[in-house]
Amino acid sequence: NAGVTQTPKFRILKIGQSMTLQCTQDMNHNYMYWYRQDPGMGLKLIYYSVGAGITDKGEVPNGYNVSRSTTEDFPLRLELAAPSQTSVYFCASSSRESNTEAFFGQGTRLTVV
Amino acid sequence: GDSVTQMEGPVTLSEEAFLTINCTYTATGYPSLFWYVQYPGEGLQLLLKATKADDKGSNKGFEATYRKETTSFHLEKGSVQVSDSAVYFCALVANTGNQFYFGTGTSLTVIP
Numbered sequence: 001n002a003g004v005t006q007t008p009k010f011r012i013l014k015i016g017q018s019m020t021l022q023c024t025q026d027m028n029h030n031y032m033y034w035y036r037q038d039p040g041m042g043l044k045l046i047y048y049s050v051g052a053g054i055t056d057k058g059e060v061p062n063g064y065n066v067s068r069s070t071t072e073d074f075p076l077r078l079e080l081a082a083p084s085q086t087s088v089y090f091c092a093s094s095s096r097e098s099n100t101e102a103f104f105g106q107g108t109r110l111t112v113v
Numbered sequence: 114g115d116s117v118t119q120m121e122g123p124v125t126l127s128e129e130a131f132l133t134i135n136c137t138y139t140a141t142g143y144p145s146l147f148w149y150v151q152y153p154g155e156g157l158q159l160l161l162k163a164t165k166a167d168d169k170g171s172n173k174g175f176e177a178t179y180r181k182e183t184t185s186f187h188l189e190k191g192s193v194q195v196s197d198s199a200v201y202f203c204a205l206v207a208n209t210g211n212q213f214y215f216g217t218g219t220s221l222t223v224i225p
Contacts, residue, residue: 004156031211033213041217041218042202042215042216042217042218043157043202043215045212048211048212050211058212090156090157092157092213094206094211094213096211098145098208098209099145099164099206099208100145101145101147101159102204102206102213103159104149104156105156106155106156107155107156
């Protein structure tokens with residue numbers, strides 16, 4: 001029972017490099033989310049998607065891009081990494097049905113040096 | 114807009130002490146309310162939830178009651194254990210929405 005799977009678990013990037021954080025879910029959820037969690041802070045929504053082909057900005061979208069070509073996958077792209085993007089990134093998904101919870105991946109710890 | 118405010122931490126308790134973490138919310142309509150727990154180095158896991166007024170969510174000895182009159186969803190446990198040391202997040206989702214709103218998290222450390 002995989003749930004939400006994120007890869008990689010850890011990554012170190014140099015300033016200006018790019019990378020894609022992968023997220024896949026096997027629960028056939030319509031909604032998917034990307035959050036970042038800075039040390040000692042709560043969660044900030046980066047982007048979310050309500051279904052394949054539909055994405056929308058969250059609270060902190062600058063410096064990131066997403067796509068949703070399938071129900072299962074919701075990759076997050078960093079084009080020009082900056083030290084301010086050092087954080088732990090969480091992907092989550094939820095059902096379209098009301099009153100249901102979000103399910104989280106284990107997170108990707110990213111350091112930009 | 115919708116929001117969640119929860120008690121600032123960190124909280125340090127001795128084993129077997131009583132725990133309360135306060136959470137209040139602002140939302141239109143009738144949101145569902147959640148408590149999530151995050152253990153070190155891990156993602157968030159659902160601890161309990163309540164979907165309508167006066168519902169009580171419970172799990173692993175933790176409880177929270179959905180109080181619409183006070184817009185609150187306080188987390189309680191009668192006797193904490195060292196293994197309860199974690200960060201706890203209060204959250205809501207509107208019944209017509211698709212975005213989750215999280216509190217800032219409360220770090221709990223339980224000492225033997």
